[in-house]
Each structure stands twice: as structure tokens, then as C-alpha cells.
Amino acid sequence: MPIDAAKALAAAPRCGEIAWEPGDVQLYHLGIGAGVPATDPDELRYTLESRLRVLPSFATVAGGGPPGVISGLSMPGIDVDLAQVLHGGQSLTLHRPVPPRGTATAVDRIAAVHDKGSAAVLVLRTEVADTDGPLWTSEAEIFVRGEGGWGGDRGPSSRPAPPTGEPDRTALRPTREDQALLYRLTGDHNPLHADPEFARLAGFDRPILHGLCTYGCTLKAVVDTLLGGDVTRVRSYTTRFAGVVYPGETLRIRMWRREGSVRVAVGAVERDDAPVLADTVVDVVEHS
Structure with missing residues (x-):
């Protein structure tokens, strides 16, 4: 079996140093559609x-290395065809606001391997900290078609109402025809997003937009419309x-605004609002 769940779960965490500068942040923001209109103070x-x-x-691309999906596929016990891989889900917990410039240590490990029958789901957890302590924790769910069926744990099945x-x-947030070509400059060079x-x-x-690009566009819309542009109010996403x-x-x-959170649903307008993001929750700090 190309996925050896026991080996992947038992593998030692992989540690590395990441660094970013204001230019990396600006490129990311442009990649998710910021800057229109260019002179708008917001x-x-x-x-x-x-x-x-x-x-x-931005935490999902900080450091410019391989994003969670690609990084997870290089972990011990995992040898799969990239064409069978999709990014199934993403979570991010902020321990402190992300600074415009930083150097930190990132620790990656496979936190879970789920057997969904027709597919396997890998959960890659990344914990990032600098000299002042934890910065953020992220989890990427990596969906690998055709790699399930070995009798493993199916994982959680409950979903929020x-x-x-x-x-x-x-x-409404339009994307550009060249959006994926711009976004991939942040570090995700998966040919799925550029090579027909x-x-x-x-x-x-045809090539599809990075899921994490849509993820960023959506969070920006929430911050801009419901949080007064205050990025520090986001606790998790x-x-x-x-x-x-x-x-x-x-x-x-x-x-949908709720006490301490925002529920979100995203669809593609041109395809009759075909669902794009679901089960989406932004936990926020409420004003006192």
C-alpha cells in the first residue's frame, strides 16, 4: 500500500526554520486579490x-516552502500520485498576531491517517513558534483518491449544522484569469493550478484555483466587512x-454573524453558486 499509516504516524516530527519579510506578505495579499482599488486606504x-x-x-504560506499538501506527501510512509491528491480541508489557530517580518521554527508531523474507503485522508499538523513562544498551529487535510480500504479508522464524521x-x-469577490499563476508565486507550484x-x-x-487562495480571499472578505479590517480579531479559521x-x-x-464567530458559505456565481467552501467558521475576538 502506498500509504503506510503506522509508519507515517510513528515518524519523527520534521523541524525547519522559516522566515518572511513584508514583501512576502504583500505578494500573498496581492495573490488573494488585495489592492483593488489600488489607492483605497482599506x-x-x-x-x-x-x-x-x-x-x-498568510500563515499557510509563510516561509515560502512547500505548502501543507505538498509537504505532507513527502513524509515517511507516504508515496502517492500527485494527480490523485486534493486539499480536503484547512484549519488555522492563531496564538498571536502574525508579524510582517519574522523568523520561526516550524514542526510538521502526520497527526492522523483516516480510511474513507475510496480514499485516504492525511492530517498534517504544523506548529510554528518564534523566540517569544507559539505563533500559530495549522492542520491540512490531504485527500488521496484510491488509497483507502485497508480497514483503518474512518476518523470523525460529524459536521457543524x-x-x-x-x-x-x-x-462578491471576482477572481482574475491569472489568479492561480500569481498565487503560485507564494510557494505552491503544484501543476494542477497552471498546466492544462x-x-x-x-x-x-482546465487548471483550478488553489483552495488556499479561495481560503484567503474569504477570510479577507470577513475581516473587511464584519471585523472593521482588524486582522488581530481572528482567533481561528x-x-x-x-x-x-x-x-x-x-x-x-x-x-452569518454569531456571538464569538462568523459562519461562512462560499459558492461560484457562474455555476449557480456551486459550493466551494463549506463548514466554514471564523472564531473572533469580540469587542468589549
């Missing part, structure tokens, strides 16, 4: 170094990737 806090605030989802009633806010031939091998008629986005499509981001 956008300049994402694009101008003298006002720079870091959207917490969908939000009810009319959303408190709805935002590889995309067809993976079952898509969890989503399930329910479908794909093709570059050039428009995201419809629906938001």
Missing part, C-alpha cells in the same frame, strides 16, 4: 509596507473545500 493596509497588517491566512436564515452580509495537461490527468478540464474554483470566476461569500 486596501493599502494590505499592500503598503508603511501601513502593513498581516491577514492571518449549516447556518440558517438570511446571511448578515454577502460579498496535468489538470486533465487529475480530472479537470476552519473550512472544508467542497468544490473547485476556476480562475476568472466570481465568489459569492455569505456570512
Whole structure:
């Protein structure tokens, strides 16, 4: 079996140093659609170094190394075909605001391997800390088609109940035709997002947008519309990737405000609001 669950879970954590500068943060922000209009003061806090605030989802690309999906596939006990891999979900917990410049230690390990029958799900946990202590913890769920069925633990099956009633806010966020080409400069060079031939091998008629790009676009919409642009109010952010986005499509981001959290659902406008992100929750710090 290409996935040896026991070996993957028993492997020693992999440690490495990561570093980032304001230019890396600015590139990430541009990659998720910030900077439009270019002179808007609300956008300049994402694009101008003298006002720079870091959207917490930058943590998923900080350091410029392989993102969670690619990194997880190089762990001991895992040898799979990249064309059969999808990013199934992502969670991020912030212990402190992410600074515009930093050096930190990242510790990666496979935290779980689930047998879903027709597929396997790997959970890659990354813990990042600097000299002042923990910065963030992230988990990437890596869905590998055709690698289940060995009789392992299926993992959790419960999902949060969908939000009810009319959303408190709805935002439309267009993506650019070249959005994936720009976003991949942050470190995710998976050919699924750029090479039409590889995309067809993976079952898509053309390259798709990175799930983490949609993840960042969505968090920016929540911060800008419901949190007054205050990035420090985000405590955690969890989503399930329910479908794909093709570059050039428009995201419809629906938001329901709850005490201490925001529930979110995202669909692709041009495909009758086909679900893109589901089970999405942003936990926030409420104003006193």
C-alpha cells in the first residue's frame, strides 16, 4: 500500500526554520486579490509596507516552502500520485498576531491517517513558534483518491449544522484569469493550478484555483466587512473545500454573524453558486 499509516504516524516530527519579510506578505495579499482599488486606504493596509497588517491566512504560506499538501506527501510512509491528491480541508489557530517580518521554527508531523474507503485522508499538523513562544498551529487535510480500504479508522464524521436564515452580509469577490499563476508565486507550484495537461490527468478540464487562495480571499472578505479590517480579531479559521474554483470566476461569500464567530458559505456565481467552501467558521475576538 502506498500509504503506510503506522509508519507515517510513528515518524519523527520534521523541524525547519522559516522566515518572511513584508514583501512576502504583500505578494500573498496581492495573490488573494488585495489592492483593488489600488489607492483605497482599506486596501493599502494590505499592500503598503508603511501601513502593513498581516491577514492571518498568510500563515499557510509563510516561509515560502512547500505548502501543507505538498509537504505532507513527502513524509515517511507516504508515496502517492500527485494527480490523485486534493486539499480536503484547512484549519488555522492563531496564538498571536502574525508579524510582517519574522523568523520561526516550524514542526510538521502526520497527526492522523483516516480510511474513507475510496480514499485516504492525511492530517498534517504544523506548529510554528518564534523566540517569544507559539505563533500559530495549522492542520491540512490531504485527500488521496484510491488509497483507502485497508480497514483503518474512518476518523470523525460529524459536521457543524449549516447556518440558517438570511446571511448578515454577502460579498462578491471576482477572481482574475491569472489568479492561480500569481498565487503560485507564494510557494505552491503544484501543476494542477497552471498546466492544462496535468489538470486533465487529475480530472479537470482546465487548471483550478488553489483552495488556499479561495481560503484567503474569504477570510479577507470577513475581516473587511464584519471585523472593521482588524486582522488581530481572528482567533481561528476552519473550512472544508467542497468544490473547485476556476480562475476568472466570481465568489459569492455569505456570512452569518454569531456571538464569538462568523459562519461562512462560499459558492461560484457562474455555476449557480456551486459550493466551494463549506463548514466554514471564523472564531473572533469580540469587542468589549
